[in-house]
Amino acid sequence: MGPPGAGKGTQGELLASGLGIPRFSTGDILRAAREAETELGRHAQRYMDAGDLVPDEVILGLIAEALSEPEAKAGILFDGFPRTVAQAEGLRDLLVSRGESLDTVVNLSVPADELVRRIAGRAYVEGRTDDTPETIRRRLEVYRESTEPVLAWYRAAESQVLDIDGVGTVEEIQAAIRSGLGR
Numbered sequence: 770m771g772p773p774g775a776g777k778g779t780q781g782e783l784l785a786s787g788l789g790i791p792r793f794s795t796g797d798i799l800r801a802a803r804e805a806e807t808e809l810g811r812h813a814q815r816y817m818d819a820g821d822l823v824p825d826e827v828i829l830g831l832i833a834e835a836l837s838e839p840e841a842k843a844g845i846l847f848d849g850f851p852r853t854v855a856q857a858e859g860l861r862d863l864l865v866s867r868g869e870s871l872d873t874v875v876n877l878s879v880p881a882d883e884l885v886r887r888i889a890g891r892a893y894v895e896g897r898t899d900d901t902p903e904t905i906r907r908r909l910e911v912y913r914e915s916t917e918p919v920l921a922w923y924r925a926a927e928s929q930v931l932d933i934d935g936v937g938t939v940e941e942i943q944a945a946i947r948s949g950l951g952r
């Protein structure tokens with residue numbers, strides 16, 4: 770977990786490949802669906818372009834499918850999920866029904882001014898249509914309103930939350946995550 774621009778995608782890819790498990794990024798899946806103009810993509814587009822969250826039922830449907838994939842048998846890394854308390858509750862219920870459990874929530878923290886700098890810089894590089902100044906502001910606001918409470922929910926549930934300082938080199942941050950996970 771972490772706000773937009775915290776480096777979830779970069780760190781998530783390294784971590785998943787290092788652990789030999791798939792990474793499932795809800796943002797990547799939604800962007801691919803939007804480009805392919807599938808029904809999911811068309812439905813998600815207006816939320817994404819406004820910087821708002823795609824409805825929980827849609828996201829939980831994707832997560833249920835991901836958990837059922839044979840590749841996820843040895844574990845799966847979710848990136849950009851859960852983003853609301855309802856999604857965290859939905860994940861808990863899915864895992865319980867499958868006899869599985871959550872290992873660790875990795876939380877990347879980065880100061881707000883640094884986030885805005887990073888996202889503004891990547892807009893040109895990656896061509897993300899949701900990286901406009903208004904959308905960035907909205908995504909940060911949504912993060913504070915809807916996603917920060919998810920961290921509080923996990924802490925209250927005594928799930929293992931690994932807090933990582935997201936400022937540093939990619940390698941330093943990855944090393945901190947791996948050492949925090951003890952793997």
Ligand code: ADP
Pocket residue numbers: 772773774795796797799816817818820821822823824828848849850851852856899908
């Ligand atoms: P960022 O973390 O930089 O905002 P993401 O790629 O994770 O980028 O997400 C991009 C957009 O996709 C979000 O603004 C939101 O509209 C949608 N999205 C991604 N994951 C979720 C989720 N778990 N729940 C609801 N919407 C999501």
